[in-house]
Amino acid sequence: MLDRLTPSGVAVPAFLITWSLVVILPLLVIVLFSFLQVKSYRVVYVPTLGTWESVIDSGRWIVAVRTLRIAITMTLIELLLAFPFALWLAKGCKSKPAKAIIITLLTIPFFLDTSSRIIVWRSILGTNGIVNTVLTSMGIVDEPISWLLYSEFAVHFGMLGSYFPTMVFPIFMIMSLIDDDYIQASSDLGASPGQTLLYVILPMSLPGVVAGVVFTLVPLMAAFVEPQMLGGGFVNLLGNSVNSALQELKYPTAAALSTIVVALLGVCLAALILITRKRFDMSTMFQAIRR
Amino acid sequence: MTQGKFDPRLSRRNFVESALSLSALTAAAATLPAALPGMSQQAWAAGAPVKGYGVTTAQLKDWSIMTKSNGVTMDYTPTNADIGVFMRDVMSNDLGDTHDFFIFDGGTEDVLGPEGYYAPIVEDHPELTLWARTPDTWKRSDLIRADDTQWGVPVIGNGDAFGYFPEVIGANPNGQDEIPWTTFFEGEQVKGRVAIDRSWLQSMSETANFLKHHGRAEIEDPADLTQEEARAVADYLVERKQAGHFRTIFTAFEEQVQLLSNKEIDMINCWEPATRDANLALGPGTVVYAFTVEGYYKWGHGAYVATAAMDRDNVDNIYKVLNYFLGGEYRAYQAKERGYAGPNMDLGVEYAIEHGWPQEDVDLLRYTAEKVERKFEKPFWGKTTPSNADVMEEEWQRFLNA
Amino acid sequence: MIGTSDLPTLALIDERQLADSSRFWRRVSRWKGWPTTAKWLGFFAIAMIYVPLVWLAVMSISQSPLSGIPYPLTTANYAALAADSRWIPPLQVSLVMSTLVAIVCMVIATMVGRSITRMRRPGGVLLLTLLPLFVPGLTMGAALFIFLRTMLGLKMGYWSIFLAQLVWALPFALLLVLVIASRFDLRLLEAAEDLGATPWRRFWDIEMPILRPGVFGAGVFGFLLSFNELLRSLFLRGVETTMPIYNWAMAASQQSQVPIIFSLATIILVVTLPVMGVFFWFLFVKLDRS
Incomplete structure (x- = not known):
């Protein structure tokens, strides 16, 4: 019976074939490029491990690890901030005007240029900036705190606002769809709020959480502006390093770095699936409800 | 499925969807008023441009x-x-x-x-x-x-050099002094308050010329470094970086202007127009674009x-x-x-x-001519496509990641 | 109906764990302050977005916006914005391009998304679709460039920018549709079929209204992702110019663009904020009361 409800079996295969040809195939080609080398802006079509050796030798591979570390840290921070907030917004916030205002405020940043938003932090966090001026004039510190700007701290700090809305939206969307009756029922059956959260709300909002993580982690991995503007060039991330390589048309180096990142992410994902295997089956998360 | 008007789920769903469709509309609306008065730039073009x-x-x-x-x-x-x-x-x-x-x-x-x-x-x-x-x-x-x-x-x-505040290093405020690159790389007065360009073409060549001038490294062409030369230059820069000499590594023009006008740094190997823009905020002559002892990046x-x-x-x-x-x-x-x-x-x-x-514009033009004449007397080097670009870039990454 | 529980497939509840949960955790979970804490955490993040924005607006009427000192005030930056018209054609290109990407995203994401939720194990398909997102943008651009230009010999142009932006935006769009579609109860369609509805009516009258938030979300994200896309377009632009490419090119002009950029950002802020505020207020307060 349900089988006949399956939408035409064409959509997914057709999509997959096109996708593989247009996206996956070019990616495989460029991975092969990492076994070539570039001299004077020309690709030398002789297989070599030279690129991989120099990526390791110059410590360039570190940027892949550093990027992942910062991206995952920030994603977790945003999740911790956004999940309770989305829950409050969807279920706890009874004032409709307030809800309207908050959604408005979260939508606006998407329209504005990132660099101009971020560059402003520099005049706030700098050695002669507002924070340091206040701290020194109140006698809390003797001399300006220099690590407020051009440090990993500054990069994390600047990212905090930028990547918050993308985490809130998908989670808020799915929580709005959770029927209040379930929460009520759980409570009527004697579950504590914590249990309701853990066993009712969390599993039902999981697709939204996963979407939120992807929506946040992906732009974070590509973060370009914050490390440059607030890291002062000391926090060298993947985007900057790939850019530098491609300025010399070093496709092989860019390919090698990208391969390292995807491989590292693959390891993280595999670990996550293994760890959570006992609790739920990830591969079936996005299935429609059948019974 | 019934769509009763008291069904709470309905309003929630409608909310999300209207919210989302609205943001798209506003995105278009926000940019429209600005788009209307303009005309295509080529509208007036006649003949084959x-x-x-x-x-x-x-x-x-x-x-x-x-x-x-x-x-x-x-x-x-x-x-x-x-x-x-x-x-x-x-x-x-x-x-x-x-x-x-x-x-x-x-x-x-x-x-x-x-x-x-x-x-x-x-x-x-x-x-x-x-x-x-x-x-x-x-x-x-x-x-x-x-x-x-x-x-x-x-x-x-x-010829590119660096911008500086004369009072910090005790230089003549008229800006005509020749300031050595030694101050830029090792000056105690500016320690921890130097900004260096992220472009290795510029920064590595300038460092190489400085080291070559003082006989501290064997370098043939400061603008085109071989593997060993590039390594020596990068080693020196890493040493300076770890000594805490650099405050930041910058890229954009806006960053240069901001670093100078906030007085976040004392010295910066920026582009000349950045000192001009910074002086708009700080007052004429506050920042000087240097004449140097060792030479310029051409x-x-x-x-x-x-x-x-x-x-x-x-x-x-x-x-x-x-x-x-x-x-x-x-x-x-x-x-x-x-x-x-x-x-x-x-x-x-x-x-x-x-x-x-106006007379001030004419004077500026005259001064620009004199200034360039004067710079031409010094060593003057630069290359956009050095034949060793690949090794220089890789060594520069070592500096960035150190 | 939408919220039908699918707990058995998602979480295997351990009964003992429920019973064993200590008194401490019980008390923590009953703490009345949780909603307030959640609320203020969010407000903190929102403040982090708006502190720089307010500062930016102040600086847009400052004579030297980058100095951090607001005085002296001036409207010269807005005059400069009005006098320069070079940024308008790229903006128009970007608006049209993003609208197209948004529409195509909505159609493909709906068709593919609803089919994926009917698959037995959608994990593999999903992984393959999301994979390109984690490849750095420039590398993706380079890969497409080498493939389309060097290997296939095609000429770059608007079509290739469109393709690159679609490849970037589609996985996000698909994910949004999936989030909503995974809450969809297939029994609804079964019931409709029993009542004699045609496949098209079943899709349009029953499935579509439920999927709509996801579909519109797909469109909005498609629009915004395409509108701000730079890294891939850089490789596939040929000689065409979009708004982000224009900004990128101007960044090297060694003349500060900041007065113009700050003014433009402030105008957008001032226009979008009240318009959207009024709309959301209308939606929540006016419509909901009836």
Whole structure:
């Protein structure tokens, strides 16, 4: 019976074939490029491990690890901030005007240029900036705190606002769809709020959480502006390093770095699936409800 | 399914969907008011325009000034100073089929000239009237020549050094002192308050020249470092970085201006216009762009004709444009807008006087000419496409990651 | 109906764990302050977005916006914005391009998304679709460039920018549709079929209204991702210019663009904030009351 409800079996295969040809195939080609080398802006079509050796030798591979570390840290921070907030917004916030205002405020940043938003932090966090001026004039510190700007701290700090809305939206969307009756029922059956959260709300909002993580982690991995503007060039991330390589048309180096990142992410994902295997089956998360 | 109007789920769902569709509408609405009053830039263009592709630094704010003076309309596709993007576009995107000439940092002809993408300059072309009077320091510069062939016409150029606050290092506030690069790299007065450019072409060459000048490293050509030389330069920079000498590594022009005008740093190997912009906020003469002891990083933009364009029928117009870059009007506007010099500065001064520009603008033009003359006396090096680019870039990454 | 529980497939509840949960955790979970804490955490993040924005607006009427000192005040930056019209054609290109990407995203994401939720194990398909997102943008651009230009010999232009932006935006769009579609109860369609509805009516009258938030979300994200896309377009632009490419090119012009950029950002802020505020207020307060 349900089988006949399956939408035409064409959509997914057709999509997959096109996708593989247009996206996956070019990616495989460029991975092969990492076994070539570039001299004077020309690709030398002789297989070599030279690129991989120099990526390791110059410590360039570190940027892949550093990027992942910062991206995952920030994603977790945003999740911790956004999940309770989305829950409050969807279920706890009874004032409709307030809800309207908050959604408005979260939508606006998407329209504005990132660099101009971020560059402003520099005049706030700098050695002669507002924070340091206040701290020194109140006698809390003797001399300006220099690590407020051009440090990993500054990069994390600047990212905090930028990547918050993308985490809130998908989670808020799915929580709005959770029927209040379930929460009520759980409570009527004697579950504590914590249990309701853990066993009712969390599993039902999981697709939204996963979407939120992807929506946040992906732009974070590509973060370009914050490390440059607030890291002062000391926090060298993947985007900057790939850019530098491609300025010399070093496709092989860019390919090698990208391969390292995807491989590292693959390891993280595999670990996550293994760890959570006992609790739920990830591969079936996005299935429609059948019974 | 029933759609009762008291069904709470319905309103929730409608909310999300209306919210989302609205944001799309507003995105369009937000940009519309700004879009209405404008007209297509090419609306006035008549006849076959000359199509250029190149850096925005060489761009006039309004090309119609040129049309008024030599009758040629310009259709200019701007690009960034990203050498990789430029090389890729010229080599692999057949830009010669659609564009007549390119403007980019001199040096690209080392690769693109001999490979046949650029056509050699026809020095006796009847429209190139100013060529003969253009001084050799500009037109015979190795930045626009390769293999004894003239591939480009000089457009603008400068010798880059660094900006500084005279009172911090106890220099003469008139800005005429020669400041050594030693202060930039090792000065105790500026320790921890130096900003260095993220562009390795500039920063590595400047460091290499400094080390070479003081005999601290064996270096043949500061602009084109071999593997060992690059390693030595990077080692030195890593040592300085770990000693806490640098406050930041910058990229964008806006960053340079901000670092200076906030007084976040005391010294910065920035571009000259950044000191000018910073002084708008700080007052004239607060930041000085240095004359140095050891020398300058030389750069210059060249205009190059696409090989394919020579077979088309607007070669005369292309040469009119090339000639325009050597003339007084272009000189005067470039110096006024950016403080950059170029060939035939005297014509620029003449133009400004003839067109009744204010005295301060004329003085600025005169000073720009003198300044460049003075810099030319020092060692002066720079390359956009060094043959060892790959190893230099890799060593620079070691510095960034240290 | 939408919220039908699918707990058995998602979480295997351990009964003992429920019973064993200590008194401490019980007390923590009953703490009345949780909603307030959640609320203020969010407000903190929102403040982090708006502190720089307010500062930016102040600086847009400052004579030297980058100095951090607001005085002296001036409207010169707005005059400069009005006088310069070079940024308008790229903006128009970007608006049209993003609208197209948004529409195509909505159609493909709906068709593919609803089919994926009917698959037995959608994990593999999903992984393959999301994979390109984690490849750095420039590398993806380079890969497409080498493939389309060097290997297939095609000429770059608007079509290739469109393709690159679609490849970037589609996985996000698909994910949004999936989030909503995974809450969809297939029994609804079964019931409709029993009542004799045609496949098209079943899709349009029953499935579509439920999927709509996801579909519109797909469109909005498609629009915004395409509108701000730079890294891939850089490789596939040919000689065309979009708004982000224009900004990128101007960044190297060695003339500060900041006065113009700050003014433009402030105008957008001032226009979008009240318009959207009024709309959301209308949606929540006016419509909901009836």
